[in-house]
Amino acid sequence: MSAPRHPEEPRRPGDEGSAIGRLWKNRVVRSIFRVGWPRTRQARLRAMLSSLVLHVHPTRVRAHVLRPGYTLGLGLVSFYLFLILTVTGLALMLYYVPHPAAAYRSMKDIEYAVTFGMFLRNAHRWAAHAMVAVVFLHMCRVFFTGSYKSPRELNWVVGVLLLLLTLALSFTGYLLPWDQLAFWAITVGTAIAAYFPVLGPQVRYLLLGGHEIGQAALLRFYVLHCLILPLVMAFLVALHFWRVRKDGGLSAPADRLHRRVPAWPHLVFRELLVLVLVLVVIHAAALLFDAPLEEIADATRTPNPAKAPWYFLGLQELVHYGAIFGGVVVPTALVLALLVLPYLDTHPRGVGVWFAPERRVANGVFAVVALAVVAVTIVGTFFRGPNWAWVWPW
Amino acid sequence: MTPPAPPAARDASRRRFVAVAGGAGLVTGALGLLGALARSVLPDVLYEPPRRFPVGRPADFPPASVTLVSERRLFVFNTPDGFYAISAVCSHLGCNVNHEPGKGFACPCHGSTFEEDGRVRTGPAAWPLPRFSMSLSRRGELIVDTRRTVGPDFRLKV
Numbered sequence: 001m002s003a004p005r006h007p008e009e010p011r012r013p014g015d016e017g018s019a020i021g022r023l024w025k026n027r028v029v030r031s032i033f034r035v036g037w038p039r040t041r042q043a044r045l046r047a048m049l050s051s052l053v054l055h056v057h058p059t060r061v062r063a064h065v066l067r068p069g070y071t072l073g074l075g076l077v078s079f080y081l082f083l084i085l086t087v088t089g090l091a092l093m094l095y096y097v098p099h100p101a102a103a104y105r106s107m108k109d110i111e112y113a114v115t116f117g118m119f120l121r122n123a124h125r126w127a128a129h130a131m132v133a134v135v136f137l138h139m140c141r142v143f144f145t146g147s148y149k150s151p152r153e154l155n156w157v158v159g160v161l162l163l164l165l166t167l168a169l170s171f172t173g174y175l176l177p178w179d180q181l182a183f184w185a186i187t188v189g190t191a192i193a194a195y196f197p198v199l200g201p202q203v204r205y206l207l208l209g210g211h212e213i214g215q216a217a218l219l220r221f222y223v224l225h226c227l228i229l230p231l232v233m234a235f236l237v238a239l240h241f242w243r244v245r246k247d248g249g250l251s252a253p254a255d256r257l258h259r260r261v262p263a264w265p266h267l268v269f270r271e272l273l274v275l276v277l278v279l280v281v282i283h284a285a286a287l288l289f290d291a292p293l294e295e296i297a298d299a300t301r302t303p304n305p306a307k308a309p310w311y312f313l314g315l316q317e318l319v320h321y322g323a324i325f326g327g328v329v330v331p332t333a334l335v336l337a338l339l340v341l342p343y344l345d346t347h348p349r350g351v352g353v354w355f356a357p358e359r360r361v362a363n364g365v366f367a368v369v370a371l372a373v374v375a376v377t378i379v380g381t382f383f384r385g386p387n388w389a390w391v392w393p394w
Numbered sequence: 395m396t397p398p399a400p401p402a403a404r405d406a407s408r409r410r411f412v413a414v415a416g417g418a419g420l421v422t423g424a425l426g427l428l429g430a431l432a433r434s435v436l437p438d439v440l441y442e443p444p445r446r447f448p449v450g451r452p453a454d455f456p457p458a459s460v461t462l463v464s465e466r467r468l469f470v471f472n473t474p475d476g477f478y479a480i481s482a483v484c485s486h487l488g489c490n491v492n493h494e495p496g497k498g499f500a501c502p503c504h505g506s507t508f509e510e511d512g513r514v515r516t517g518p519a520a521w522p523l524p525r526f527s528m529s530l531s532r533r534g535e536l537i538v539d540t541r542r543t544v545g546p547d548f549r550l551k552v
Binding site: 206209305316320 | 517
């Protein structure tokens with residue numbers, strides 16, 4: 001399998017006689033990994049093709065897309081965060097009880113009576129927050145590099161659906177701790193849903209399984225959060241990855257389409273490096289900062305101010321100006337604009353580079369809208385106090 | 395008597411029939427299943443507190459007073475003209491409003507303010523705080539029915 005080593009060449013992993021080299025000779029290992037440690041060009045291609053995990057990738061990948069400054073690894077980070085959320089979420093499910101009488105107590109158990117429970121909950125919470133931010137940034141990256149253009153229109157649409165799913169997962173997860181923060185954030189969120197014309201009140205009834213946030217609502221949010229939405233998410237993530245391959249790999253400018261390097265080791269090891277970075281950051285955040293848990297939910301006492309989770313504070317700020325305007329018109333218009341965008345912008349140029357001069361107008365409009373979203377979110381988070389009046393955070 | 399159709403035409407029409415019948419069966423079956431699923435998620439029985447309930451005896455409410463019945467999320471007004479009930483749930487997005495005697499109501503979530511009689515003074519709320527129908531039970535308790543809203547002239551004389 002390996003090419004003979006020149007006597008003066010330094011010993012490398014996978015060489016004859018090295019630890020990894022000996023490992024690859026083991027029969028059990030060979031039954032799992034049928035290709036040895038790949039050193040020749042041909043072995044590298046076979047390594048990518050013969051592994052269930054690795055064959056998601058192409059055997060060779062455009063050198064352009066490997067530059068860290070091009071994709072910033074944001075899609076990959078989103079996926080890693082989804083994996084971290086799945087694993088930590090499964091662990092939390094073993095202790096969490098989705099009933100109003102027990103939910104808050106089981107949260108306290110997770111924090112104080114489960115070894116590493118606090119750590120797992122923190123990791124889950126911070127990974128969830130990070131995922132909302134990273135998915136949003138990933139969308140910005142794809143837009144500013146013109147990567148939604150033909151033939152990638154459908155994958156942009158799938159990406160928009162994944163963004164909405166990310167928000168829906170965050171929102172449904174928010175109710176589960178059954179504390180004051182959760183209860184009132186969901187009160188406001190579901191009341192916004194009721195403003196939708198014609199079907200609004202029915203949607204709220206369907207979401208809550210009744211007229212009030214109670215046992216039925218908690219169970220529904222639990223099943224949505226732990227099962228229904230993650231299953232849809234997993235399917236759409238698979239579709240998203242599949243379409244990346246079928247649309248010809250990640251985008252690149254026309255003059256750089258054909259310079260390719262083997263995915264092993266260039267892509268695989270970069271991906272592992274990003275995984276290490278994500279794990280380190282989430283570990284650090286979970287060890288340093290505890291996820292908040294307020295008092296137990298109390299329908300008779302609204303905290304002042306009552307705030308939604310931060311990624312909905314922009315929405316809450318808009319809702320302050322009028323529920324139909326902020327809760328229905330603006331979000332619906334934004335989502336529709338995102339969905340039809342790749343079909344309206346048929347101009348083929350400016351793909352594969354950041355801020356292409358040909359795309360000055362499109363990038364400008366998108367930047368203004370994205371900054372507006374960030375701005376109202378910041379206003380809602382830091383500049384609004386009791387009775388939603390202006391406050392200065394400093 | 396018409397001559398029998400040639401075998402090829404009979405085959406074609408039979409295949410067409412099987413295709414149409416099969417397709418119709420598939421669509422009907424799928425729609426039936428999805429319809430049943432969609433209907434089933436709308437609950438018919440709710441294990442919620444009743445929406446028509448007693449709030450206490452008239453004597454529990456001092457004359458010319460406003461009382462917050464916090465577990466029912468409403469205010470009971472006892473005026474010389476009679477009793478009436480105003481919802482404590484903001485008509486904007488469902489937070490509990492706070493009552494400041496003589497100044498009206500204020501919502502902590504999005505800053506709506508309401509007059510003492512429930513009309514909108516400022517803020518994003520588009521509708522007044524709803525008023526609920528009240529009655530007196532045979533046992534002499536004040537009953538509030540949150541399923542029935544009433545106009546601003548409603549008073550329950552006891």
